[in-house]
Amino acid sequence: MGTMTAAERRAHAKVEFDSYLASCASRHVLDRLADKWVTLVLCALGDHGSAMRYSEVARQVAGVSQKMLTQTLRALERDGLVSRTVTPTVPVTVDYALTPLGESLLEVVRRLKRWADGHVHQILAARDEFDARG
Amino acid sequence: MGTMTAAERRAHAKVEFDSYLASCASRHVLDRLADKWVTLVLCALGDHGSAMRYSEVARQVAGVSQKMLTQTLRALERDGLVSRTVTPTVPVTVDYALTPLGESLLEVVRRLKRWADGHVHQILAARDEFDARG
């Protein structure tokens, strides 16, 4: 395997770049929120108030595949943002809820949503004007 | 064309889902921020304080390809978050700066970063514990 074209150079550049990103700890969290489904799941759990079954979350979010939902919930659990409780009933029961850390994050996300709701018309207007010019 | 396998069903589901998303206007903005480079560019412009040349931004962000940088700047310009000023000198000069709307958003993003910086250790700790259990 004498060919080490893209993969190698990529790896090198990645290390370099990751060290840059690592210096900015908050990027890890931003990257989490960057996920399309994370905010939706977070808000679903937050709006509901109490723990939700897996299928409840799926119904609430309503466009997510179970692959993405499971993946998202796992990631959130891993980061300590949601808790996962398995009750060994006959068909197993699994409940998800926000942890205190998750609720703390939800507050910040809600601020973001509030900003978005308050400024979305300006953004859409700017977008229209920009597109009109071509 | 009797075959309308994935493409068709996909299209149908997408319409359904998009109407769900459309009801939540703030998603548009969240999706913008979801972009990996948007927050970095936003912060670069914000930290610098005044207008920056294209190459200055590139140097500051330091891991972005020119393709992504241009694409990101265009998107931000389109949304009215940054202004793009072309000065027709001999080698053309282009300056980018935050608009008032962009600065307004930056404030919210900074809140998010502050939360992240304040809680990243909890997240990393949770992650380690989770990984330790396997």
Add this chain to the structure above:
DNA sequence: CCGCATCCGTTCGGATACTG
């Protein structure tokens, strides 16, 4: 009921080369 594994189309994003 909850979730994992596989397959596969779509999209993202970097490298490179070229223009004004």
Add this chain to the structure above:
DNA sequence: CAGTATCCGAACGGATGCGG
């Protein structure tokens, strides 16, 4: 200097089928 255009590998994300 500040882009644009093309190519291509890598990663995302949905559909389906199986397992506990």
